[in-house]
Every structure is written in C-alpha cells, then in structure tokens.
Amino acid sequence: MRTVITGGAGFIGSHLCDYLIEKGHEVICIDSLLTGKAENIGHLIGNNHFRFIKHNVSDYIYIDGHVDNVLHFASPASPSDYLELPIQTLKVGSLGTLNSLGLAKLKRAKFLLASTSEVYGDPQIHPQREDYWGHVNPVGPRGVYDEAKRFAEAMTMAYHRYHKIDTRIVRIFNTYGPRMRINDGRALPNFMYQALRAKDITVFGNGLQTRSFCYVSDLIRGIYQLLISDEHEPVNIGNPEEISVLQLAKEIVALTGSKSKIVFKTLPVDDPKVRQPDISKTKKILGWEPHVSREDGLRNTWIYFQDVLQKTDDASVNKST
Numbered sequence: 001m002r003t004v005i006t007g008g009a010g011f012i013g014s015h016l017c018d019y020l021i022e023k024g025h026e027v028i029c030i031d032s033l034l035t036g037k038a039e040n041i042g043h044l045i046g047n048n049h050f051r052f053i054k055h056n057v058s059d060y061i062y063i064d065g066h067v068d069n070v071l072h073f074a075s076p077a078s079p080s081d082y083l084e085l086p087i088q089t090l091k092v093g094s095l096g097t098l099n100s101l102g103l104a105k106l107k108r109a110k111f112l113l114a115s116t117s118e119v120y121g122d123p124q125i126h127p128q129r130e131d132y133w134g135h136v137n138p139v140g141p142r143g144v145y146d147e148a149k150r151f152a153e154a155m156t157m158a159y160h161r162y163h164k165i166d167t168r169i170v171r172i173f174n175t176y177g178p179r180m181r182i183n184d185g186r187a188l189p190n191f192m193y194q195a196l197r198a199k200d201i202t203v204f205g206n207g208l209q210t211r212s213f214c215y216v217s218d219l220i221r222g223i224y225q226l227l228i229s230d231e232h233e234p235v236n237i238g239n240p241e242e243i244s245v246l247q248l249a250k251e252i253v254a255l256t257g258s259k260s261k262i263v264f265k266t267l268p269v270d271d272p273k274v275r276q277p278d279i280s281k282t283k284k285i286l287g288w289e290p291h292v293s294r295e296d297g298l299r300n301t302w303i304y305f306q307d308v309l310q311k312t313d314d315a316s317v318n319k320s321t
C-alpha cells in the first residue's frame with residue numbers, strides 16, 4: 001500500500017503516518033509546515049517506508065508512481081490558527097481538497113477527507129448525528145473553517161458520485177494528545193500550559209459550554225477502520241463523554257496539582273454552546289468506540305507537555321550561556 005497523507009506533519013497527520021507505517025504502508029507525507037511541525041515526523045526520517053515532501057497542497061500536487069490511498073488532513077485546525085490564517089484555511093479546504101481529489105482520480109486511489117464536527121456549527125440538535133445538516137454562520141470568523149470543510153465534503157461526494165472515486169469522510173470531534181502544539185490556542189493545551197507555568201487558567205464565557213474530548217490513539221484507530229470499510233457517507237469519530245469547559249479546567253488543575261486560579265474571559269464570536277458526537281452509526285458500521293479514559297489521556301498529554309516545556313527551557317538556557 002502506498003499512501004499519501006496531506007498535513008502529515010500535523011498533530012493528527014503525524015500519528016496517522018506512524019500508524020500506517022506500522023500497518024506496512026509506504027507513507028508519503030506532504031506538509032507545508034505552516035501549522036505542522038518537522039519535529040512530529042523527525043523520528044521517521046531515514047525510514048525507507050517514509051518520504052516527506054514540503055509542499056502546500058493548495059498548489060498542484062505531483063507524485064510519481066502509483067498511489068493506493070490519499071488521506072487529506074492538511075488544514076489549520078485550531079480556532080486561533082484559522083482566525084489568523086483565514087485565506088490559507090479557505091484555500092486548503094477548497095483548492096487543497098480539489099488537488100487531493102485530483103491526485104486520487106489520476107491514480108485511481110481511495111480518498112479519505114478529514115472533516116470536522118465544525119460542519120455542525122453551533123448545533124441545535126444535540127448530540128450531533130451525521131444526518132444533521134448543521135447551523136453555521138457563513139460570514140462569522142469561524143466560517144472560514146466551517147464552510148471550507150462543508151465545501152470539502154460536497155466536493156468529495158461530487159467526485160464520488162461523478163468520477164466514481166472510492167471516498168470516505170470522517171467528521172472529527174475534539175481530539176487531544178501528544179504532538180498538539182502547546183501554543184495552538186485550544187482549550188486543552190492552553191489550560192495545561194497555564195497550569196504548568198502557574199498562570200491564570202483562562203476559561204472563556206461562563207465555561208458552561210460543552211465539548212467531548214477523544215484521545216488521539218482512539219481517533220486514529222477509528223480512521224483506519226473507516227478507511228478499510230465500505231462507507232462513503234460521513235461518519236462521526238469522537239468520544240461521546242461530554243463535559244463543560246469549566247469542568248475540564250478543574251480536572252486539569254486537580255491532575256497537575258497546579259496553583260493556578262481559574263479566571264473568566266470573553267467568549268469568542270459564534271463559539272458553539274454544546275458539542276457531543278452521536279456515535280451510534282460509527283459503532284454499528286465500524287464496530288468502533290473509544291477506549292482511553294479522560295483520566296489516562298489527560299495524564300499522557302500532561303507528561304508530553306511537561307517534556308516539551310522542559311526542552312524549551314533547556315534550549316533557552318543553552319542559548320543564553
């Protein structure tokens with residue numbers, strides 16, 4: 001199996017590279033390194049089942065030889081990233097998806113789109129099932145990501161229906177774990193950073209908005225199961241255990257024994273009030289459900305972030321001496 005992963009140096013993409021290499025695939029990772037990081041794939045350099053191409057997939061993608069799978073994971077994915085990179089986010093969701101689908105068509109490869117729970121916007125149906133069409137503000141600041149992914153889904157289904165490409169769409173809910181950028185602006189890394197540095201923990205709004213956090217190894221296993229399934233319609237993958245953002249902040253303070261205090265800041269525009277995947281379809285067609293508890297997942301992530309900050313501190317000490 002020869003598999004192209006766009007966004008392969010990102011948080012989720014790099015875990016997919018590892019997983020597929022373990023499954024015997026030859027992986028070609030394409031990443032512009034705009035939000036992805038070379039460190040995430042550093043351990044794979046020199047592996048003869050791995051190749052890295054630094055390229056922005058919003059521009060034409062050229063790959064020689066045959067390709068069996070194209071997995072399109074390239075995109076800024078944290079709200080603060082896509083607010084800072086609105087045009088790049090729209091381009092990679094539209095032109096990047098078009099180029100990735102074009103590659104799959106040329107090579108007669110299977111195509112898998114990384115979509116998102118953001119296609120449901122600020123949902124009025126709770127929990128979210130795949131047949132819910134969503135509640136998205138197209139002209140709000142989050143619209144650049146939500147609409148790009150909605151367009152990407154439409155484009156994927158068009159290539160499936162018109163060009164008969166063998167496609168998959170995964171709607172990924174909040175995911176966390178090692179290789180998240182500690183400064184990517186999302187709640188979980190922010191809270192861990194703030195706890196580690198004894199800074200105030202910034203809960204936005206009253207903190208009663210909810211999310212459901214899935215550990216990255218569970219997500220990757222689900223994506224693989226979807227890839228080898230026959231399902232062409234979108235499938236939710238996420239952990240249905242729903243908690244409030246305030247509860248998450250409290251759990252992180254308790255886990256880390258931090259002296260940080262929780263403070264409340266303004267809620268960002270169009271911030272979804274609730275989010276929880278309905279995974280009954282996923283369970284039924286993939287036999288998938290998450291295994292990693294939040295307690296274990298948070299602990300592993302905490303160990304990772306401690307290590308990252310330690311290395312940053314060591315590097316700044318070395319620089320100044």
Ligand code: UDP
Binds near residue numbers: 187
């Ligand atoms: N959030 C927060 N404090 C932060 C960062 C985020 O309270 O420092 C909130 C954010 O407003 C949202 C939730 O946490 O309600 C999850 O935000 P995140 O950026 O992780 O991703 P989202 O689920 O909104 O895509």
